[in-house]
Amino acid sequence: MSVLDRLPSGHGDRALIAGVVCLLVGALFALTPLRVQLPSAFYVFVEVGILFVIYGILVLGLDLQYGHTGLVNFGHVVFFAVGAYATAMLSAQDTFAGIGLGYPWPLGLAVGVIAAAILGAAVSLTSIRLRGDFLAIVTLATAEIFHSVFVNFEDIFGGNVGILGVPRPIAALVADGDTRLVATLLVLGGITLLTFTVVTRLTHAPYGRVLRAIRADELVTRSVGKSTITYKTQAFVYGAALAGLAGGLFALYNGAVAPGFFTIQVTVTIWIGMLLGGAANHRAVLAGLAIIMGLRLVSRFALDVTPVSSDVFASARLIVVGLILVAVIRYRPAGIWGDAQELGVDQ
């Protein structure tokens, strides 16, 4: 049965409902004296969970670009970083270094999304008409350039220290540490679910059919009357804007941004998550990301009971991740839940 035979359907609406419920429950914790207490073993799960839902927005955006449209973006972290820095710099109260303008955080978040989208549009304008591999190189280079800019322009971006004093809206409402973590997870998770709804609606609609057609054969798509440049630009800008949103949320959760949070490691993690789960499938990319991030969690516990040093352990973890990736690409080239025929990787 075709996985593409899906409009008009209720897919994505469950995510919409779940997302709204998450937001409401999160708000309940944040706005009422209601408190939760976490068992101490749970602490780390919630922390990694928060990072997972933020990265979840990143992987959904990347999958819109690569999985659905076939655009190779090796610099996704730059849009995450620009969103985070723009949000931080606009809303930071008294930063130690760099610029902090102290505007209300919703404005900062909005500007973060817009800034990432503008950068996405700029990259599209220069590279999206070219053959696919050029976009890969340009995005990779853009990420490196911005990383150096953030590190070296200390007066503006705070150098290696970054921007401190970014408002933390949920922390401001909830004094209790455990409740604050749970409320943050619920609110950010709710936003990720809403993002899921948005990308699902886009890709299940005839809009997504055009994106998949571009991935399959751009010339054919043009010859049946679709303006493929417009669609490629849109998909790229939407993916960038989502990364900007993730960045803004990260800044407002973390209370600070610094170049160390936005290394190429972020791009690598979400790419591996996407490929592991199966591109062009929203649930699969999130599941793949969960596996990769879950592995990190497991290894944190495992470290306590292994006799090796943490350096050795970290290297060993990378080897495990590498082996898993090799095995998946060898035996399930479309990813664990990916459709080999839809992705054109069978045989």
Added chain:
Amino acid sequence: MSLLSAEGLVKEFGGLRAIDELSVSIDDGELVGVMGPNGAGKSTFFNCVSGVIPPDDGTVTLKGTDVTGDSPESLAHRGLVRTFQNTRELETMTVRDNVRLAAPDQPGERTLPALLRSGSMTEREAAVRERADELIEMFELDHLADEYSSNLSGGQRKLLELARTLMLDPDVLMLDEPFAGVNPTLTREIADHVRDLNADGMTVVIIEHELETLTELVDRLVVLQQGRLLVEGDPEVVLEDERVIEAYLGGDAE
């Protein structure tokens, strides 16, 4: 008045003139065959007319409008649609989606209606699905409708490509070797479809090597050689023309 005309088209590839001052005019409702030995410039002519590559010189006019160098998508909107010599299916999509994709005027192909699941999108999609299913049935692909098109045979791909182009309801249909690699039964079937479409008023231009089928089918033959127009006219007359016999049998194969 001619529906589609090319005036003095020139296209060079690294010093080689693929087409050289080529002028061809096609009337509304005509069924025209384009033939010529390999390298005569048939596909380049198609590519220049359909916007795939811009010509170096000359003009292309469609329904009285200069469309020289227009993009394939804009030409598709103006009613000119083509197929490709090596069938280009959207292999990672199902047969149904291949056909549905080509539907024009689907508001759901824009962001906001797609996000809001607008009524206009759903309504249009219902019509699109009905029309796509009709075409799939007409080309007897219904048992394959949910297959990925990479699973189709060569002949079935030609049928699918035809179904996809018809989704646009074009005024001018340009077919690049629709019978190549297709078995005789299917060839007759495709030819019948083309004849029916033409009888319903669609203008059709066909590049083909399969001369027997082509000459039976078309009203007029245009023969190209080395990027120039060699002969054109009634198929029977053209095939008897000495220059054509020379080009096909006498000269070297290229």
